[in-house]
Amino acid sequence: MSYKTIVAVLSAAEDAGKVTDHALALARRTGGHVVGIHAESPVVVTLIAPMEYPDPSAVLDLQERARRQSREVEQAFRSRCERDDISYEWRLFTGTAGYASAGVIDSARGADIVIAGQFDPDADGPAQEDIEDLLYESGRPVYLVSNAPAGPEPIDRVLLAWNGSKESARAAFDALPFLTAAKEVEIFTVDPPENSMQSREFCGAELAATLARHGIKTTVASRGSERHSVAETVNHRATEIGAGLIVMGAYSHSRLRQRLFGGVTSAMMRHARVPVLMSR
Structure with a gap:
């Protein structure tokens, strides 16, 4: 691809x-x-x-x-x-x-x-x-x-924001050309869920195994948002690891709800510090 x-x-x-x-x-x-x-x-x-x-x-x-x-x-x-x-x-x-x-x-x-x-x-x-x-x-x-002044730079690290939704799954595979070209990809989950199907420690592990079969060097990480928004947490993590691209699903919730209450997609449109690939 x-x-x-x-x-x-x-x-x-x-x-x-x-x-x-x-x-x-x-x-x-x-x-x-x-x-x-x-x-x-x-x-x-x-x-x-x-x-x-x-x-x-x-x-x-x-x-x-x-x-x-x-x-x-x-x-x-x-x-x-x-x-x-x-x-x-x-x-x-x-x-x-x-x-x-x-x-x-x-x-x-x-x-x-x-x-x-x-x-x-x-x-x-x-x-x-x-x-x-x-x-x-x-x-x-x-x-x-992004609105940052820097021009296009080689993308060696990618942060893949993962929440298990169909939108984030689509984004992950839409971004395969970037992921395969990168030296490292981190699958990052904010506030990973704990349920009968999966523990929070293994959130993103199955996707990591799939990407590894494409020859992609992948790590998995998660963090609680605490007093910050999800968008702030994702942006902060991208800065921490030196990511040149964020990959994420867009509008897991309805467009109306995003308009009324805000959401991760709207916040990333405004405040992302590096380029963002979004899929819906």
Whole structure:
């Protein structure tokens, strides 16, 4: 298994270069083809002239700003691909649906992996809803590039966040190309359960045995969250072991519950310190 078709979803000029760099780094390792996608969504605001009609010049200005941003994103993408002599193509979709537009979702579904920027409320990048749409609608693993300033680095250690759910199982096997290339993989469980089927000391052991048959050097660890959130505990452990990637399932609970009460997925979208591969 390898990532041969890599979709890079580029939202703004500020994050286009970084997301493209991560896509190209992966394509160089796998001999993959990169598809750059931008969803042009003009900002819609209420613009009222004295006669209570929208000001045409202001509307035209917003449209031109959206087109200018699209050109900047495309230039950042094309220049990097041509510099690295990587097989690539560019796709532009226009509408108000953002990442949920049919073109973006259809392109993502035809890929091996989707790469996008991490949600940052203080930057002109993808909104949380954009990333949720990719996770819920694409059916593909989504690799979120963290907001940390560092560029793509070789991933020698991977932290696989495991809770026994079908989402975390899917993420583990969607991430096999990263796991097999890594020098070490840690299966990490926060607050492992104790039940009649399995003791907390053996949580993740069966998965470790499966990955070992792929030639992956795997260790198993667990920790109680104590007074910290699960996301904080996972991030802290990733820092402790020097992980260059976190692999985890997304939305084990419903999307509505995540919206109302928060959750690990939403927290990792905002606060992950290294790239995160999520599957649902």
